[in-house]
Amino acid sequence: MKFLDLFGRLKSIVIGMVHVKALPGTPLGKSTISEIIDTARREAEIYLDAGIDGLIIENMHDLPYTLAPGPEVSACMTAVCAAVRHTFPSLPLGVQILSAANQQALAVALASGLDFIRAEGFVFAHVADEGLLNACAGDLLRYRKVIGGEHIQIFTDIKKKHSSHTLTSDMSVVETARAAEFFLSEGVILTGAATGLEADPGELKEVAQSVRIPVLIGSGVTHDNLEHYLDASAMIIGSHFKRGGYWANPVDPERVKRFMGKMHELRI
Numbered sequence: 451m452k453f454l455d456l457f458g459r460l461k462s463i464v465i466g467m468v469h470v471k472a473l474p475g476t477p478l479g480k481s482t483i484s485e486i487i488d489t490a491r492r493e494a495e496i497y498l499d500a501g502i503d504g505l506i507i508e509n510m511h512d513l514p515y516t517l518a519p520g521p522e523v524s525a526c527m528t529a530v531c532a533a534v535r536h537t538f539p540s541l542p543l544g545v546q547i548l549s550a551a552n553q554q555a556l557a558v559a560l561a562s563g564l565d566f567i568r569a570e571g572f573v574f575a576h577v578a579d580e581g582l583l584n585a586c587a588g589d590l591l592r593y594r595k596v597i598g599g600e601h602i603q604i605f606t607d608i609k610k611k612h613s614s615h616t617l618t619s620d621m622s623v624v625e626t627a628r629a630a631e632f633f634l635s636e637g638v639i640l641t642g643a644a645t646g647l648e649a650d651p652g653e654l655k656e657v658a659q660s661v662r663i664p665v666l667i668g669s670g671v672t673h674d675n676l677e678h679y680l681d682a683s684a685m686i687i688g689s690h691f692k693r694g695g696y697w698a699n700p701v702d703p704e705r706v707k708r709f710m711g712k713m714h715e716l717r718i
Contacts, residue, residue, distance in 0.1 A: 451665045456565055458504055460484055462680050465504040465570050466497040466519055466686030472511040473526045483526055487533045493701045500706040504542035506568055507531050515549035515580045522555045531562035544568060549580040553593045560599045572606035573629045587633040605637040605666055606630050627657045638666035651678040673709045683697050
């Protein structure tokens with residue numbers, strides 16, 4: 451299994467988030483690309499020192515998100531990701547480009563030597579705060595094939611956060627996960643309704659029993675509730691690892707060390 455080959459285990463992987471500073475050309479962009487790279491490297495170092503299992507690099511500060519980020523975003527993200535990869539050559543690394551810029555993320559991952567991407571809108575349409583996200587599985591996997599990126603794993607959000615799901619209200623999360631598996635997702639991601647909000651542990655159990663691919667948790671895991679998610683293949687954690695538990699703040703080394711200390715104890 452590609453997931454096992456990458457992370458060395460099948461459960462309780464911890465993936466930290468590097469939220470790069472707002473990129474040049476975005477409304478909140480104030481930093482040079484050199485400053486953005488330096489900050490991303492420092493945060494990656496904090497995570498690595500605490501024993502993190504992997505990282506996702508994401509442009510979350512590029513508010514408000516657009517469904518068609520320009521080529522400058524891909525260029526800047528490639529520079530950041532390549533720098534982090536060069537500094538940490540053996541750490542499992544992924545990238546997500548908001549919003550739902552999944553082909554761009556694949557291109558960046560290929561150019562930067564990354565291992566996986568996090569993709570939104572893989573199956574079924576979503577009405578998100580950025581607009582209407584259409585399903586992309588067919589086009590995305592064909593694009594990966596064309597560029598020779600089949601070694602890059604694609605982990606896919608289902609019932610995406612910050613979205614209305616009225617259009618698919620007759621489809622359960624289990625049915626959605628099965629659809630993603632059928633469309634060749636290499637791992638499905640469960641989240642709460644918004645950034646930092648808990649995913650439903652009951653849904654984790656139901657989905658894990660219904661698909662044969664990895665099931666990841668994409669929001670809401672903390673030091674106090676991580677026992678509820680130990681059966682997940684991986685936990686993607688951003689907000690809890692920041693100062694005050696707020697996603698936009700810098701990474702807090704003590705929060706990461708405390709969490710990873712508890713995780714190492716529970717893994718034994």
